[in-house]
Amino acid sequence: MRTLILSLAIATGLVLGAPAQAGGLHVNHEQCNFGTDYDVLVKPEGITFERQDGKPGSVFMHEGALRIDGRDVAVSAADASRLREYEGQVRSLLPEVASIAREGVDIGFDALTTVVASFADDPAERTRLMTELNEQHRQALTKVDSGLGHGEWRQHSVEDLMENQVGNAVESLVSTVTAKAVKAALSGDQSQVAALEARADSLDRSIDQQVDARADKLSERAEALCPRMARLDQLQQQFEFRLKDGSRLALVDHQPEHDNEASAKTKPQTR
16 A cells, blocks of 8 residues: 555645745745744734744834834834835735645645545545545634734744644544555455555546646745745845844844755655
């Protein structure tokens, strides 16, 4: 059942591969890898970056004004202009990240739905699994909408989403399919085993046809965010003001290349 297990892994990985990844807001591509370890709160009255560890712990900006750890920071006219552009970039960026995350969730759950259609023979079982899957899908989208969709990125929010809605859905499907495989193997009926293998092969092809093209387009949308993240990095490198320790404010980090390699190892691969 190797093909089946691989397909289930890909179905989950498609959601995990969304650009909003666990532990921080990240955009990963072979030519750029940007991220922030701040919570990002986008409100009409301004944008706030917050974190529990590290300094500064809180950064607020709006209309060219800047406040760091509760202290107003005097900035030049040039920096005020940069701050306004920075704020505008973040305001336009998060809705797109939310849209991409939503599509990633849809793709992943659609793949899981394909698994149900392939392996749930009993109508009652199929109805039960689909009902559970639809509810978990709805809850996952609600979490995206109530978070990123409202301009709020919280640390570990995507990680929690994966462990709860997506993880539970995969666990339920794996247990159902595994039970079928064990039952077929114990029966000694090679025709049943062959039939399950045939379904796994069919599932693999179905995911190729129904999911991979959408996943590729989603990846392109994620890659398109790279220049916008790069612009944020460029703006903060141009800031003239300095923090108390003499360093520049860095809300977005350019990650080392080896982090990209580690990310690639965990990214689901198409067949």
